[in-house]
Amino acid sequence: xxxxxxxxxxxxxxxxxxxxxxxxxxxxxxxxxxxxxxxxxxxxxxxxxxxxxxxxxxxxxxxxxxxxxxxxxxxxxxxxxxxxxxxxxxxxxxxxxxxxxxxxxxxxxxxxxxxxxxxxxxxxxxxxxxxxxxxxxxxxxxxxxxxxxxxxxxxxxxxxxxxxxxxxxxxxxxxxxxxxx
Ligand SMILES: CC(C)(COP(=O)(O)OP(=O)(O)OC[C@H]1O[C@@H](n2cnc3c(N)ncnc32)[C@H](O)[C@@H]1OP(=O)(O)O)[C@@H](O)C(=O)NCCC(=O)NCCS
Numbered sequence: 001x002x003x004x005x006x007x008x009x010x011x012x013x014x015x016x017x018x019x020x021x022x023x024x025x026x027x028x029x030x031x032x033x034x035x036x037x038x039x040x041x042x043x044x045x046x047x048x049x050x051x052x053x054x055x056x057x058x059x060x061x062x063x064x065x066x067x068x069x070x071x072x073x074x075x076x077x078x079x080x081x082x083x084x085x086x087x088x089x090x091x092x093x094x095x096x097x098x099x100x101x102x103x104x105x106x107x108x109x110x111x112x113x114x115x116x117x118x119x120x121x122x123x124x125x126x127x128x129x130x131x132x133x134x135x136x137x138x139x140x141x142x143x144x145x146x147x148x149x150x151x152x153x154x155x156x157x158x159x160x161x162x163x164x165x166x167x168x169x170x171x172x173x174x175x176x177x178x179x180x181x
């Protein structure tokens with residue numbers, strides 16, 4: 001567990017505005033579903049999908065909690081047979097935006113023991129999602145990584161015209177963050 005941003009007062013007691021980053025538990029599934037729903041333009045999955053992410057993929061997912069409320073979430077998994085973290089969704093509630101929380105959550109996952117060999121991050125982004133491009137470009141810059149992108153899941157071939165083309169973004173790091181930590 002990782003306390004973030006003014007987590008204790010001068011006496012060392014936890015402050016009520018403390019933001020905590022932690023691995024999810026299955027009971028978080030419904031609150032995560034609510035948060036994702038409030039974070040347009042993210043796709044909505046089922047509560048059951050969020051529950052399984054929390055249960056089976058908790059080592060590569062993170063929840064940010066403030067005053068008992070889930071205010072941030074990243075779902076991700078290690079791509080089979082690759083030293084790559086695939087970031088599925090990033091959600092930060094409106095009240096918690098602009099504080100660097102999304103970047104902190106990416107770091108939190110990559111610095112875990114479970115990511116000790118992970119030196120690459122992948123995600124997909126639609127062309128018009130400025131916030132998402134800014135987030136991943138900044139992550140690459142901060143860690144000296146190289147970012148490349150290509151149209152990958154196409155509007156017509158993959159989504160039957162129902163979704164904009166998703167670009168596959170690949171960030172190659174000089175070394176795993178977990179190994180450097
Ligand atoms: C994208 C999102 C996760 C960013 O969360 P956040 O905690 O506010 O992000 P950070 O504070 O870590 O900001 C990272 C960078 O993105 C930039 N950024 C954030 N929102 C932005 C926006 N709407 N437009 C352009 N840049 C933006 C920040 O300025 C920062 O870059 P800088 O420090 O160089 O200025 C949040 O806005 C969100 O949940 N949006 C809705 C869902 C979504 O689009 N998710 C991403 C797709 S997976």
